[in-house]
Amino acid sequence: MGEVLRHAWVIARKDLLLEFRSRTAFVSATVFAALVLTVFEFGRDPTAVNTNDLAPSILWVTFTFAGMLALNRAFQLELENQALDALLVAPISRTSLYWAKLVANCIFVGVVEAIGLPLFVLFFDVPVGPILLPLLGVIALATIGFIAVGTLFSAMVSRTRFAELMLPVLLLPFMVPPLIGAVQVTAQLLAGRPLSEAEGWLRLLAAYDVAFLTLATLLFPTTVNE
Amino acid sequence: MLSAENLRHSFGSVRALDGISFSLPEGRTLALFGPNGAGKTTLLKVLAGLIKPEVGRAEVSGGRRAVGWIGHQSSLYGHLTVRENLLFWAQLYDLPASRSGPRVTELLERLGIAERADTPVRVLSRGQMQRITIARALVHDPQVLLLDEPFTGLDLAAAGEFRRLLGELASQGRSVVLATHNVDEGVELATDIAFQLRGRFVHFAPRAARGSAEIAEEYKRAVGNGGGGGG
Numbered sequence: 001m002g003e004v005l006r007h008a009w010v011i012a013r014k015d016l017l018l019e020f021r022s023r024t025a026f027v028s029a030t031v032f033a034a035l036v037l038t039v040f041e042f043g044r045d046p047t048a049v050n051t052n053d054l055a056p057s058i059l060w061v062t063f064t065f066a067g068m069l070a071l072n073r074a075f076q077l078e079l080e081n082q083a084l085d086a087l088l089v090a091p092i093s094r095t096s097l098y099w100a101k102l103v104a105n106c107i108f109v110g111v112v113e114a115i116g117l118p119l120f121v122l123f124f125d126v127p128v129g130p131i132l133l134p135l136l137g138v139i140a141l142a143t144i145g146f147i148a149v150g151t152l153f154s155a156m157v158s159r160t161r162f163a164e165l166m167l168p169v170l171l172l173p174f175m176v177p178p179l180i181g182a183v184q185v186t187a188q189l190l191a192g193r194p195l196s197e198a199e200g201w202l203r204l205l206a207a208y209d210v211a212f213l214t215l216a217t218l219l220f221p222t223t224v225n226e
Numbered sequence: 227m228l229s230a231e232n233l234r235h236s237f238g239s240v241r242a243l244d245g246i247s248f249s250l251p252e253g254r255t256l257a258l259f260g261p262n263g264a265g266k267t268t269l270l271k272v273l274a275g276l277i278k279p280e281v282g283r284a285e286v287s288g289g290r291r292a293v294g295w296i297g298h299q300s301s302l303y304g305h306l307t308v309r310e311n312l313l314f315w316a317q318l319y320d321l322p323a324s325r326s327g328p329r330v331t332e333l334l335e336r337l338g339i340a341e342r343a344d345t346p347v348r349v350l351s352r353g354q355m356q357r358i359t360i361a362r363a364l365v366h367d368p369q370v371l372l373l374d375e376p377f378t379g380l381d382l383a384a385a386g387e388f389r390r391l392l393g394e395l396a397s398q399g400r401s402v403v404l405a406t407h408n409v410d411e412g413v414e415l416a417t418d419i420a421f422q423l424r425g426r427f428v429h430f431a432p433r434a435a436r437g438s439a440e441i442a443e444e445y446k447r448a449v450g451n452g453g454g455g456g457g
Binding site for chain 2: 003007010011014017018021022077080081082083085086087088089090091092225
């Protein structure tokens, strides 16, 4: 297990360094998040619908689509000079590769979310200060589940034509449970309700994470074998 | 040592491997010639464990850790420097930091590209990138080398140095399988010669004292017009 995690960290660190140097996906994802928030800000009628009713959906739509841009890049890095072939020849477990991409994606999407959240607060004037800690917890729970499935699908579609189209088409149905859960918990938090009232949704998010982390870890090796 | 037993594999209706069996003891170099689409790359990928054959099995003593692989592309990351790329691959092969640094320097000097160690790979020329690809494949000191067109892009000096390096590695007991279009390049290094056509070996024999002209003639006879003079 130690070797699997060590190899995973070596690959994840390389992915983050590549992104830090190129900044291609990071710029795309953050600009995209800012644009979505801007469109929602100017596209809504604040006199018709209460901001707090709309805000959770807007936040999660933004995070979901910005996250997909990040997921698309995960395996494209390995296809550029067919680095994936050399990775698969190297004496590393396929599980290492999955966890590497998972960790790098989580950090990457986490950074995009860390920029997106203040923009969201700025645009919609939502008071997240008192609920910041539980809100960050919900974001982390939902993001891990989303990335767990998304990393698996990203590997599956990366060598197909229309990979960028295929990923959302495949992923969105699987996103429904965590997305509903995250929106519900966020709505309860913004409404000033105690977190205990959202316990059922939190359990759903946690169960989703455990189930899909396990399933994706088990299924991943079959997706990268030619 | 590596061996293949009755390998069969198809891509749709195209049969890439059709019952290939051979073994290559330590210290031997097999030059594999064949026209485009003969299945050379598929054979190398099966030997490297990248493709699981539909039938048969391939075995490399020492497993994946023992394999050095060069494919059609570099498997390098453009935004990392030459040294960062090689250290990354060294880490995946569990080379300790105390060994990987000197090993990378040694390979870069040997391949005549040490002055480019801190240059991002994306700005290198095709030939320079191929030298780094060779260093990448050798960084963990593999026992078996699987090389698909490794001379592509190399200038005469670099190709000569690489040939000398391969010769040394073979004399130290490494097994080498070298798929190449260029009969001259392959023959000089080879202890064994194979011609592959439509997924089969139509010729597999020790090189003995045959020269490149003789082998090129045999190749043309064996693969016919599809051979295209050594492709």
